[in-house]
Amino acid sequence: MSESTARVKALAAHEYRAAVRSKILLVLLGILVTITVVSVYVAAVDHRSKVADYAAYRAAAQASGLARIAPSTLAPLSLLRGALEYLEIIGAVVAITLGYLTVSRERANRTLTLIRSRPVTAGELASGSLLGAVGLFTTLVAATTIVGVVCVGLIGNDWINAAQGFKLLLAAIAAIIYLGAFYCVGAIATANTRVAANGLMIALGIWLLVVLILPQLGDTLDADNQIPGGLFKALTLDRAGETEILKHFSTYETTRISIEEASFAKHYERFAFAMTEVQDKYRGFSLGRLLGAKRNDIGWMIFYSFALVFGLRWSFRRQPTIPQETT
Amino acid sequence: MGNHVMTETEQPSAPAIELEALCHSYGDTEVLRHIDLRIEHGEIFGFLGHNGAGKTTAVNILTTLIAPTAGTAKVCGFDVAAQRHEVTSRIGYLPADVRMYPHLTARENVEFFAKLSGVKKPSTAVDETFEYLSCSDLADKRVGSFSTGMRQRVGIAQAIVHRPQVLFLDEPTSGLDPVGVRQLRETIIRLNADLGMTVFMNTHLLSEVAKVCTTIGVLDHGELIYKDTIAATTERFPDETSLEDIYVRMERSAS
Numbered sequence: 001m002s003e004s005t006a007r008v009k010a011l012a013a014h015e016y017r018a019a020v021r022s023k024i025l026l027v028l029l030g031i032l033v034t035i036t037v038v039s040v041y042v043a044a045v046d047h048r049s050k051v052a053d054y055a056a057y058r059a060a061a062q063a064s065g066l067a068r069i070a071p072s073t074l075a076p077l078s079l080l081r082g083a084l085e086y087l088e089i090i091g092a093v094v095a096i097t098l099g100y101l102t103v104s105r106e107r108a109n110r111t112l113t114l115i116r117s118r119p120v121t122a123g124e125l126a127s128g129s130l131l132g133a134v135g136l137f138t139t140l141v142a143a144t145t146i147v148g149v150v151c152v153g154l155i156g157n158d159w160i161n162a163a164q165g166f167k168l169l170l171a172a173i174a175a176i177i178y179l180g181a182f183y184c185v186g187a188i189a190t191a192n193t194r195v196a197a198n199g200l201m202i203a204l205g206i207w208l209l210v211v212l213i214l215p216q217l218g219d220t221l222d223a224d225n226q227i228p229g230g231l232f233k234a235l236t237l238d239r240a241g242e243t244e245i246l247k248h249f250s251t252y253e254t255t256r257i258s259i260e261e262a263s264f265a266k267h268y269e270r271f272a273f274a275m276t277e278v279q280d281k282y283r284g285f286s287l288g289r290l291l292g293a294k295r296n297d298i299g300w301m302i303f304y305s306f307a308l309v310f311g312l313r314w315s316f317r318r319q320p321t322i323p324q325e326t327t
Numbered sequence: 328m329g330n331h332v333m334t335e336t337e338q339p340s341a342p343a344i345e346l347e348a349l350c351h352s353y354g355d356t357e358v359l360r361h362i363d364l365r366i367e368h369g370e371i372f373g374f375l376g377h378n379g380a381g382k383t384t385a386v387n388i389l390t391t392l393i394a395p396t397a398g399t400a401k402v403c404g405f406d407v408a409a410q411r412h413e414v415t416s417r418i419g420y421l422p423a424d425v426r427m428y429p430h431l432t433a434r435e436n437v438e439f440f441a442k443l444s445g446v447k448k449p450s451t452a453v454d455e456t457f458e459y460l461s462c463s464d465l466a467d468k469r470v471g472s473f474s475t476g477m478r479q480r481v482g483i484a485q486a487i488v489h490r491p492q493v494l495f496l497d498e499p500t501s502g503l504d505p506v507g508v509r510q511l512r513e514t515i516i517r518l519n520a521d522l523g524m525t526v527f528m529n530t531h532l533l534s535e536v537a538k539v540c541t542t543i544g545v546l547d548h549g550e551l552i553y554k555d556t557i558a559a560t561t562e563r564f565p566d567e568t569s570l571e572d573i574y575v576r577m578e579r580s581a582s
């Protein structure tokens with residue numbers, strides 16, 4: 001192990017340990033895990049009766065000698081929808097808080113001075129801190145995913161298969177990347193402000209915009225969402241007809257899509273909802289087809305992640321090593 | 328007490344610290360003005376000056392925390408601006424008002440900094456350092472519950488755990504009681520005698536400087552107005568009874 005790798009590892013372990021000893025962070029994590037588990041539990045209870053109904057239908061169909069039995073349309077992974085949404089909204093707040101604490105802690109303790117008087121580069125400091133945070137997010141996502149799957153299996157009486165498990169794994173990786181991105185937002189905003197609390201406020205403003213406002217704007221402006229059940233369905237138009245009509249509103253559509261594309265949260269949500277079959281249209285897709293359909297969201301997530309990691313390194317390089325503000 | 332980072336055979340011919348026409352400004356305010364200074368290995372250097380004289384800025388430059396506006400600063404022959412890694416591998420630093428991580432134990436704090444300095448066996452190094460400083464009883468207690476004196480000892484431990492060649496201490500006695508001041512004084516002398524560490528110490532306590540330092544420098548409004556050994560200084564000012572009197576006389580002459 002090179003000296004640089006050893007330093008990054010030490011910084012990552014330090015970040016992880018500081019995070020799990022932070023009371024405010026533990027409270028936020030506790031809230032997130034509790035509501036996530038409750039949401040999956042409630043969905044699983046409801047799902048259990050649907051599984052029983054389908055089993056009864058299947059038994060009755062077999063008994064009556066029906067030649068063709070309709071396959072189940074139940075999607076056990078979709079029970080995790082609540083968990084994904086809470087992770088998207090509250091998880092991002094947890095990640096921002098951790099990013100803020102990383103920077104403000106070093107300032108308040110005046111330990112940034114001690115760290116930078118060691119042979120530690122700003123890049124190593126950024127990488128170590130981010131890896132420590134990612135370690136925490138991995139623990140969080142793994143725990144909620146395992147509890148969710150067990151809930152779906154035991155309470156919902158519907159165990160997921162290997163293919164679904166792999167899709168869930170990809171959704172979990174996306175969740176970790178998503179949380180890592182918001183960690184960067186919190187740390188970047190705090191590192192670039194003299195008063196750390198102002199950085200937290202800026203980061204929460206970005207969260208409000210990216211997680212709540214932009215996706216909602218995109219949805220509200222969607223022509224198809226103007227009446228319940230879908231405008232084009234009500235007009236009995238197929239996909240070709242819908243495309244033909246939208247051609248006449250190309251500027252409007254481009255603006256609306258751009259608003260949605262600007263949101264990292266929207267890309268994560270689209271990807272995670274597709275992988276967990278929350279969106280009906282992706283049910284039964286093979287993994288290859290699914291990844292092909294979601295390549296745009298994958299590309300944007302990678303782009304945003306790289307940009308934020310670069311921003312984190314840049315911010316850590318330019319932040320003053322001599323404490324100027326401690327709160 | 329072993330050497331964990333630097334090899335004992337490493338004996339650079341360059342001076343421990345060398346400043347040439349060093350300048351630093353914060354905006355329009357000039358804090359350091361064309362300072363030339365040379366400190367040899369093995370010296371205990373006391374850097375004196377009133378508040379705002381520029382002592383801490385000089386230490387911040389020498390520890391690579393800020394870059395000089397003009398001139399050069401070298402530690403063990405390495406330029407602080409261009410060879411940051413080489414410099415930081417050879418120095419230990421105890422800033423004024425050190426706080427450390429309050430939620431960690433003293434051992435965890437020092438071990439973290441040992442790892443950052445590339446110490447091969449951090450746990451062993453930490454144990455040896457605490458033993459050397461006679462503060463093993465503090466090792467497994469959280470730093471958040473420590474008094475200023477206890478925290479200062481942990482601060483010293485983190486500064487020397489990697490056995491640096493040059494140790495920078497910024498106002499190390501501030502906030503310490505007389506017993507703490509005496510312990511610190513003894514520690515500095517031992518570090519210098521046992522490990523051959525060069526010590527660069529910013530301080531206000533002239534009585535301590537007289538008891539600990541081999542050389543002094545006086546900074547006044549960013550200018551180095553005096554530098555010599557303690558022995559030469561007392562010879563040069565035979566009419567003054569204490570270093571304090573000498574210092575006051577120098578400051579008056581400068582102004």
